[in-house]
Amino acid sequence: MEAEKRSLKDIRRSTRRLAKAERKAERRPGLGSSVPLSVNLRKNFALYTMVLPGFVILLLFNYLPMYGIIMAFQDFRPMLGFTGSPWAGLRHFERIIGDPLFHRAFMNSVRLGILSLLISFPAPLVFALLLNEIRHAKFKRVVQTISYMPFFLSTVIIIGLLRDMLSYSGGAINIILESIGLSRIDFFMRADLFRGIFIGTGLWQSIGFGSILYLAAIAGVNPELYESARIDGANRLRMAFNITIPGIMPTFVILFILNIGTLLNNDWNTILLMYNPAIFSTADVVGTYVFRSGIEGTTQSYAAAVGLSMSIISVVMLTIANYVARWVGETSLW
Amino acid sequence: MKRMYPFDYFLYALMVLMTAAWLYPLILTLSISLSDGTDPLLRVTFFPVDFNIQSYLFIFQDGRIFRYYFNTIGYALGSVVVHLLFTSMMAFPFVVKDFRGKTFLNVYLVITMFFGGGLLPSFFINRALGMIDNPLVMILPGAVSGFAVILFRTFFGNIPTELRESAYMDGAGHYRTLFQIILPVSKAVLATFALMNIVGTWNAWFPPMLYFRNPNLMPIQIYLRRMLILFDFSDAQNVDLRAMHTLVTNRTLRSAAVIVTIFPVLCIYPFMQKHFTKGMMLGSVKG
Numbered sequence: 001m002e003a004e005k006r007s008l009k010d011i012r013r014s015t016r017r018l019a020k021a022e023r024k025a026e027r028r029p030g031l032g033s034s035v036p037l038s039v040n041l042r043k044n045f046a047l048y049t050m051v052l053p054g055f056v057i058l059l060l061f062n063y064l065p066m067y068g069i070i071m072a073f074q075d076f077r078p079m080l081g082f083t084g085s086p087w088a089g090l091r092h093f094e095r096i097i098g099d100p101l102f103h104r105a106f107m108n109s110v111r112l113g114i115l116s117l118l119i120s121f122p123a124p125l126v127f128a129l130l131l132n133e134i135r136h137a138k139f140k141r142v143v144q145t146i147s148y149m150p151f152f153l154s155t156v157i158i159i160g161l162l163r164d165m166l167s168y169s170g171g172a173i174n175i176i177l178e179s180i181g182l183s184r185i186d187f188f189m190r191a192d193l194f195r196g197i198f199i200g201t202g203l204w205q206s207i208g209f210g211s212i213l214y215l216a217a218i219a220g221v222n223p224e225l226y227e228s229a230r231i232d233g234a235n236r237l238r239m240a241f242n243i244t245i246p247g248i249m250p251t252f253v254i255l256f257i258l259n260i261g262t263l264l265n266n267d268w269n270t271i272l273l274m275y276n277p278a279i280f281s282t283a284d285v286v287g288t289y290v291f292r293s294g295i296e297g298t299t300q301s302y303a304a305a306v307g308l309s310m311s312i313i314s315v316v317m318l319t320i321a322n323y324v325a326r327w328v329g330e331t332s333l334w
Numbered sequence: 335m336k337r338m339y340p341f342d343y344f345l346y347a348l349m350v351l352m353t354a355a356w357l358y359p360l361i362l363t364l365s366i367s368l369s370d371g372t373d374p375l376l377r378v379t380f381f382p383v384d385f386n387i388q389s390y391l392f393i394f395q396d397g398r399i400f401r402y403y404f405n406t407i408g409y410a411l412g413s414v415v416v417h418l419l420f421t422s423m424m425a426f427p428f429v430v431k432d433f434r435g436k437t438f439l440n441v442y443l444v445i446t447m448f449f450g451g452g453l454l455p456s457f458f459i460n461r462a463l464g465m466i467d468n469p470l471v472m473i474l475p476g477a478v479s480g481f482a483v484i485l486f487r488t489f490f491g492n493i494p495t496e497l498r499e500s501a502y503m504d505g506a507g508h509y510r511t512l513f514q515i516i517l518p519v520s521k522a523v524l525a526t527f528a529l530m531n532i533v534g535t536w537n538a539w540f541p542p543m544l545y546f547r548n549p550n551l552m553p554i555q556i557y558l559r560r561m562l563i564l565f566d567f568s569d570a571q572n573v574d575l576r577a578m579h580t581l582v583t584n585r586t587l588r589s590a591a592v593i594v595t596i597f598p599v600l601c602i603y604p605f606m607q608k609h610f611t612k613g614m615m616l617g618s619v620k621g
Binding site for chain 1: 341342345346348349352353355356357359360362363366375376377378379419420421423424426427430432433434439442443446448449450451452453454455456457458459460461462463474475476477478483507508509512533536537539540544555558559561562563585588589592595596599600603604607610611
């Protein structure tokens with residue numbers, strides 16, 4: 001006991017000595033930080049030039065657009081620009097509250113967001129757990145490789161294939177439906193089917209690639225845990241629930257928090273490729289509404305105001321999710 | 335042989351079913367592209383109907399697809415070089431003790447990860463910056479991201495300091511140290527980010543739709559979007575081709591265009607698997 005304590009103390013002391021030596025070594029020319037700023041700047045001028053391109057790119061393409069948010073408080077005219085457009089105060093934000101089209105888009109965003117949180121978000125986890133149970137390595141690898149394939153097809157192509165498969169006149173699905181005695185369905189004109197099609201396509205597209213993170217987490221679980229569980233007579237279900245799932249819980253929680261932050265985004269770029277006025281009642285989300293009114297239409301300031309409100313809601317939701325996660329478990333984003 | 339439980343049979347059946355669901359749309363597209371395009375009531379569910387390769391002849395004679403493909407390759411190459419160069423340059427000073435301003439730069443990076451201008455402010459700012467019909471819009475806006483810099487920084491931080499110190503001792507400057515010492519041992523992270531960036535540029539259709547008016551600048555996704563989503567063939571280049579186009583239905587043409595586009599990608603990606611799985615793991619241990 002005593003000896004152990006002493007050796008621990010020794011280790012601590014030697015670590016401290018090493019750290020001290022290291023600090024000393026770092027005070028060599030070119031590596032020390034105790035020189036005056038002007039000398040440092042001259043000697044390490046190259047370092048500051050390295051940061052410059054990235055700094056400027058972020059300034060132009062991330063920070064300037066943040067300044068551009070002022071257009072939500074203006075009556076922005078593209079001809080007049082950010083500096084010349086007249087101020088409008090909070091008028092556009094007041095308009096949001098009474099706008100029935102925004103109301104519809106917002107509710108669609110919420111519904112679609114919750115649906116994907118319940119279905120699309122945990123699906124890769126389930127897929128990873130199932131893959132983990134496949135015991136033929138070669139079969140597993142083939143399934144995995146094929147499951148990554150959609151990641152390499154662009155959204156345009158995926159939606160293009162979907163439109164062809166589901167088309168009313170010659171689409172394969174309708175031909176099959178007809179041949180088993182059912183009637184054809186005009187999939188892209190049915191507002192009630194949009195959410196199902198959207199979620200299904202999303203699953204097809206991202207379940208494989210999304211599982212990579214979980215598979216990595218599973219690979220990081222200590223194999224001895226499985227060994228001892230087997231000796232104790234645990235079956236595969238018990239091992240999955242008591243070892244694998246707790247092992248990947250931190251990854252799951254982090255992804256969950258991040259997902260809350262983009263819950264209302266709804267992947268609206270994809271919806272833009274899928275929807276048409278006939279199904280706006282379920283398919284029009286805030287993102288597509290902003291696009292239609294601000295880019296295709298001429299109410300730029302109003303659209304910017306809607307966009308800003310949504311980003312604020314997203315940041316608030318992300319923060320809340322983070323605090324809840326920290327309160328419930330030990331994993332959180334910050 | 336391992337013992338098979340009922341659950342295993344269920345599992346294997348499920349996996350076969352899912353694999354079929356992933357492959358079916360591709361097989362179907364291939365079959366449609368190889369079918370007789372003159373039949374307006376084409377009914378393909380699995381095998382080609384009246385096998386022919388007219389649609390491919392049309393695509394190859396028309397040739398536009400290759401120009402768009404060429405544009406996309408140009409954007410992808412430009413974007414990946416700029417991305418890796420500027421990201422590693424911005425990440426490197428973080429691991430040098432001497433560099434002042436790490437805290438400021440860190441905040442500067444993290445803010446961009448959580449806030450942004452949104453669609454309209456970004457669009458009008460970019461317009462004011464002269465990004466309309468400017469190929470740079472495919473390269474610069476996403477070239478540096480807080481996420482990438484932080485991951486690079488973590489990776490560089492895990493490289494033993496002795497490696498850098500010995501370079502400095504030998505009289506190398508910071509640039510030389512980065513490019514000749516640090517980057518050669520960072521191939522794993524570079525390969526992963528290169529792959530992700532290339533896939534991102536390759537898939538991008540929204541920015542070019544927003545910023546490009548000039549058809550000569552269009553990447554392949556815009557061409558595909560016009561064919562697949564908008565069903566627009568109006569700009570076929572010459573009269574002969576337009577006449578030929580009436581002999582081939584849009585549908586087989588569209589499918590042939592998809593196959594021509596995705597074929598190279600499908601050939602390459604299984605061999606890239608190692609890189610992107612590794613990269614996703616890097617992402618999961620971000621510090």
